[in-house]
Amino acid sequence: xxxxxxxxxxxxxxxxxxxxxxxxxxxxxxxxxxxxxxxxxxxxxxxxxxxxxxxxxxxxxxxxxxxxxxxxxxxxxxxxxxxxxxxxxxxxxxxxxxxxxxxxxxxxxxxxxxxxxxxxxxxxxxxxxxxxxxxxxxxxxxxxxxxxxxxxxxxxxxxxxxxxxxxxxxxxxxxxxxxxxxxxxxxxxxxxxxxxxxxxxxxxxxxxxxxxxxxxxxxxxxxxxxxxxxxxxxxxxxxxxxxxxxxxxxxxxxxxxxxxxxxxxxxxxxxxxxxxxxxxxxxxxxxxxxxxxxxxxxxxxxxxxxxxxxxxxxxxxxxxxxxxx
Amino acid sequence: xxxxxxxxxxxxxxxxxxxxxxxxxxxxxxxxxxxxxxxxxxxxxxxxxxxxxxxxxxxxxxxxxxxxxxxxxxxxxxxxxxxxxxxxxxxxxxxxxxxxxxxxx
Numbered sequence: 001x002x003x004x005x006x007x008x009x010x011x012x013x014x015x016x017x018x019x020x021x022x023x024x025x026x027x028x029x030x031x032x033x034x035x036x037x038x039x040x041x042x043x044x045x046x047x048x049x050x051x052x053x054x055x056x057x058x059x060x061x062x063x064x065x066x067x068x069x070x071x072x073x074x075x076x077x078x079x080x081x082x083x084x085x086x087x088x089x090x091x092x093x094x095x096x097x098x099x100x101x102x103x104x105x106x107x108x109x110x111x112x113x114x115x116x117x118x119x120x121x122x123x124x125x126x127x128x129x130x131x132x133x134x135x136x137x138x139x140x141x142x143x144x145x146x147x148x149x150x151x152x153x154x155x156x157x158x159x160x161x162x163x164x165x166x167x168x169x170x171x172x173x174x175x176x177x178x179x180x181x182x183x184x185x186x187x188x189x190x191x192x193x194x195x196x197x198x199x200x201x202x203x204x205x206x207x208x209x210x211x212x213x214x215x216x217x218x219x220x221x222x223x224x225x226x227x228x229x230x231x232x233x234x235x236x237x238x239x240x241x242x243x244x245x246x247x248x249x250x251x252x253x254x255x256x257x258x259x260x261x262x263x264x265x266x267x268x269x270x271x272x273x274x275x276x277x278x279x280x281x282x283x284x285x286x287x288x289x290x291x292x293x294x295x296x297x298x299x300x301x302x303x304x305x306x307x308x309x310x311x312x313x314x315x316x317x318x319x320x321x322x323x324x325x
Numbered sequence: 326x327x328x329x330x331x332x333x334x335x336x337x338x339x340x341x342x343x344x345x346x347x348x349x350x351x352x353x354x355x356x357x358x359x360x361x362x363x364x365x366x367x368x369x370x371x372x373x374x375x376x377x378x379x380x381x382x383x384x385x386x387x388x389x390x391x392x393x394x395x396x397x398x399x400x401x402x403x404x405x406x407x408x409x410x411x412x413x414x415x416x417x418x419x420x421x422x423x424x425x426x427x428x429x430x
Contacts, residue, residue, distance in 0.1 A: 023358065024358065052383045083420070094421060103349065242374070304407075
């Protein structure tokens, strides 16, 4: 009997490639965004098949969730029509030729060369896995991915927190947040659902955060869920108290990076090596970093979907009441 | 062994489908989606190369790199959409026109 696994893989990959082609080639942009969300969910399935459940969780929460929300909000603001005020001048022959050569000759040939190179891949028995597993005892966590993420390669994660904050700074410097969700008579279904789901989302994200120490899960997945909760609450008509959008919001958004930097500085002072945790404190430090990272990620992602800095003297943060220019 | 190769090959194809659309399509939002698909392709190659072993769980180091990469690509998407909205607000355009105009004059 044939094992069903490879057939599933084949179907999954064919679906993913067809989906990618369809969503990029189709006319309707709304359809493309919706297909992209389903593309993200199917990619999560591919990560599970490849034995990477942590990536699958992150992809489902981000690729399908937050990115989808960002794209839908962007689509709402941009509209799907291709508009351009400038008249397009006829290009010279060489100008017309260059993209054609690039697209028709160079891209396919590089793709074919890379695909042929795949034959040279060899089976490896473990890669870095053995090394990580042998060092797991001193890492302060029982899950290899968390150990690499927050101990062995903590530098990457520190910089990643910096990138998140930088992205928010970029978004805030571009524009002011406009109300995303203004549905005047708030639908009772939405209100009820947000009341029902908000506590569940908070509990599940807490569980994911805690679970990161021994199983797939961790700060980023938890933060993405929490930001979904914040967005749902905003959809349900809730808003932040008036004193929030100033310093408290900025502190919350940067607390992940600040705590991480503090730990880096402390380890640098005590051990001479940054992010080289003392073994008995490793578990506590990792948990500390993860808790603040979760809060910061949730706030940053929700603020990114809101798309702009909060209106200074208004009451709300995510859906801040501000008129369109 | 053939399964990771299948995934790595699909990742390469996804990357080039995305690159193709990034060059061909004109709407900014579709370019952003195309760049995201290119990213998914790269991540798929990474994870597939880490899954060549016999064990059921993939190599944790590429997994961590992809996790970081997903976060960075999310940041890219957020900033790119904010920029596209800004362009739209200032010029009422949803495409970039400069490529056809950057001629000799």
